[in-house]
Amino acid sequence: MDFEYSDKVNELRRKLQAFMDAYVIPNRETFEQQIAESGDPHFYPPILEELKAKARAEGLWNLFLPDDEYGAGLTNLEYAPLAEIMGRVEWSSEIFNCNAPDTGNMEIFAQFGTEEQKKQWLEPLLEGKIRSGYAMTEPGVSSSDPINLQFTIKREGDEYVLNGRKWWTTGASRERCQIFIVMGLTNPDNPIKHQRHTMVLVPRNTPGLTVLRNLSVMGYTHNDGHAELVFENVRVPVSNRLGDENAAFAISQARLGPGRIHHCMRSIGAASFALELMIKRATERSTYGSRLAEHGVIQNYIAESAIEIEQARLLTFKAAWTMDTIGKKAAMNQIAMIKVVAPRVHTNVVNRAIQVYGGEGISQDTPLAHMWATGRMMHLVDGPDEVHIRALARSLIKQASLAKAE
Known part of the structure; x- marks a missing residue:
């Protein structure tokens, strides 16, 4: 095992650390002040957009994606020290378009999405124009064992009908969160328990979907938020399925x-x-x-x-x-x-x-x-x-x- 940083990683570390020291850490108070002055804890502060433009201009963008087509082409080991630097300030990852849950969502869009899904959702995510949510955890069940999930996704003709609740959907409290990857039961009777669930894409403005409330973390309200979602007979086309049925x-x-x-x-x-x-x-x-x-x-x-x-x-x-x-x-x-x-x-x-x-x-x-x-x-x-x-x-x-x- 060789953990020595390559020249490419050393240069990115240097640039990223310099950016954090020059622009991010000195603007922590600005970030908080802009949110406070707006009166909305989920307000998208202008300082974020300003710093995102600077980061992109310096090539500090989409560093997490191992695919050269979409990102920096770094391995997990090469990206790790960069993630550590970003972790110094909780909200800084968004400046470099490396924030969760978008990172994981972009990875599975790139790996499992259709060309149409990539064009509609992956491209604006890569551009940092929108945010996305990953709706898996549910209130009322032990979601640490996903087999327990009760959220239903039933097929009716060329549509899926979704019913149930999800919570701790990070990012959903902001209007910028425009698309949700939702996991639910499509084949509850399958004897193979890990082949009962499917993932589908649900746009934020779909009828029947309600962002019910934000969940605080030990009294703190995070800017991007962690929301509880309610789905009442939400209908999406079968083409919104991500990957194969029962392969969630x-x-x-x-x-x-x-x-x-x-x-x-x-x-x-x-x-x-x-x-x-x-x-x-x-x-x-x-x-x-x-x-x-x-x-x-x-x-x-x-x-x-x-x-x-x-x-x-x-x-x-x-x-x-x-x-x-x-x-x-x-x-x-x-x-x-x-x-x-x-x-x-x-x-x-x-x-x-x-x-x-x-x-x-x-x-x-x-x-x-x-x-x-x-x-x-x-x-x-x-x-x-x-x-x-x-x-x-x-x-x-x-x-x-x-x-x-x-």
């Missing part, structure tokens, strides 16, 4: 592998930024006659944080390398590991930084409280920690049994 699980797995790498590296980026803030505070503030940085407990916070971040980074690099060189299936154990480790590091490091900042750390005067809430959410996004731990343990036990049988 296969498509979702194709989407989730790279997406988990992205999530984890953004969490590592957030933790790295929190560590920087922690060190800054520790070297500037004094208590009991000495700098905070001179106290053993603070030194322990700093050292433990650096160790955890480096461990998580290297483990994520290994998962990305395995996906690139051997395949997604071979990387399943590593992906499960990083999906548990990265949120832990995110919340652990931010929590320490909050402690070093004291009362200011839990106020709106630093980004730390919001960063911690986002990190806490990451323990659930793309499957809760417990599901990944269970899958990892079962895989290791199975491998040991097979080895013993040989």
Whole structure:
């Protein structure tokens, strides 16, 4: 395994870091102020469009797509350090058109979409003109096991009729979110449980679709939002199906592998930024006659944080390398590991930084409280920690049994 950055990646890292330092971090307050002045928590602040134009002009655009036709042609390992840099500021990924869930949605449009679907939806997504939603999770059922999903998609002639509720559909609270990829039951009686569901495309303005409400994250309202959707006899043509009928699980797995790498590296980026803030505070503030940085407990916070971040980074690099060189299936154990480790590091490091900042750390005067809430959410996004731990343990036990049988 060689994790050394190529010349191409080093140049992109340099440009991206410089862009973040020059334009993104100094505009954090502008971003928040423009939203506050609008009176709409889901207002699309002009600073985003301004920075998107700058990023695109500098070639920092669609970096996540491995396909040269649509994106930068980077491998998962090459993109990983770039995702980490973007993760320093929660909303910055959108500036580079590398924001979830659009990244995963664009990937499956490129892989499974028809030419008409690509023209209608993928092209404007690649241009950053619209946003998209991924509607899978449902209220009232344990969606960590997607077999439980009860949302129905019934075929009637040349149409599908959709009924049910979805929630935690990221991006849906903004009007810019124009298309939803919706997963639901099309063949509930299929004895093969993983071949019961289908994905269909539902435009935002389709009759019967209601964006019911936004869901806050531990009291924080995210700008792009996480919405609950209601579908009441929503009709779309069969041509809106994404991929084959009853193949939603296969498509979702194709989407989730790279997406988990992205999530984890953004969490590592957030933790790295929190560590920087922690060190800054520790070297500037004094208590009991000495700098905070001179106290053993603070030194322990700093050292433990650096160790955890480096461990998580290297483990994520290994998962990305395995996906690139051997395949997604071979990387399943590593992906499960990083999906548990990265949120832990995110919340652990931010929590320490909050402690070093004291009362200011839990106020709106630093980004730390919001960063911690986002990190806490990451323990659930793309499957809760417990599901990944269970899958990892079962895989290791199975491998040991097979080895013993040989």
